[in-house]
């Protein structure tokens with residue numbers, strides 16, 4: 673994979689998918705700037721990854737914080753070639769009418785505004801290298817409605833629009849922008865959704881979730897990370913403005929209502 677010598681900024685770098693992507697990047701000879709709002713966790717992950725990793729505490733939804741993180745990451749490594757805009761949050765499922773506006777705003781601030789700001793401030797840094805690529809973590813929920821996940825689904829649709837727009841605008845600058853759309857991945861985010869469902873009286877939530885996936889299992893963070901590294905690399909040199917499902921066939925098969 674052609675990421676050797678490159679530097680990748682990874683938001684949500686302390687989380688399970690972000691950390692797995694950082695590991696894949698380092699394995700391919702890149703260096704990484706981990707960006708996350710969880711100071712303790714991002715520091716611990718960076719220390720574990722060693723000299724190839726720097727860490728930057730940042731709220732991706734806060735403009736000044738995001739701008740400072742990009743500046744600090746570029747200063748730490750001397751360049752930025754790749755952006756992995758992956759930080760994200762969700763809340764336990766509930767009907768749209770039961771979400772308060774503050775929860776909607778918070779999800780949009782992290783998941784959508786965070787990607788907007790990441791794209792905005794990465795652009796000049798990547799352009800200084802003569803080009804590069806950005807991979808945005810959307811979701812299967814960015815491609816469909818799903819009862820109980822209105823704000824999350826809205827935010828994941830929004831990032832696809834941002835990525836497509838940036839891809840069109842930046843093609844002339846040799847910067848590719850693509851989305852990955854994972855289905856369920858076995859991480860803290862998924863486990864917290866499952867715990868909430870179990871507390872709400874659905875003890876077999878995992879079995880129900882798996883039952884609508886033709887491959888009959890959730891993804892591992894490593895499976896998502898390997899694809900993200902491919903998409904970020906020059907091996908994917910003709911792909912831009914695209915969304916890639918990593919869902920074990922879920923959206924090719926049964927639909928979401930049956931998993932609940």
Ligand SMILES: NC(=O)c1ccc[n+]([C@@H]2O[C@H](COP(=O)([O-])OP(=O)(O)OC[C@H]3O[C@@H](n4cnc5c(N)ncnc54)[C@H](O)[C@@H]3O)[C@@H](O)[C@H]2O)c1
Pocket residue numbers: 683684685686687688689690707708709710713730731732733758759760761782809810811812853854855856857858859860861862
């Ligand atoms: N786990 C899944 O099933 C799944 C499926 C599809 C898409 N995704 C997406 O993948 C991405 C990574 O999720 P994950 O499963 O690794 O979750 P995770 O909870 O393990 O990691 C998310 C990371 O984002 C960080 N973060 C949260 N708010 C932030 C903020 N304001 N600024 C900076 N960092 C912030 C958290 O501290 C955490 O380290 C998310 O965008 C998520 O929506 C996850």
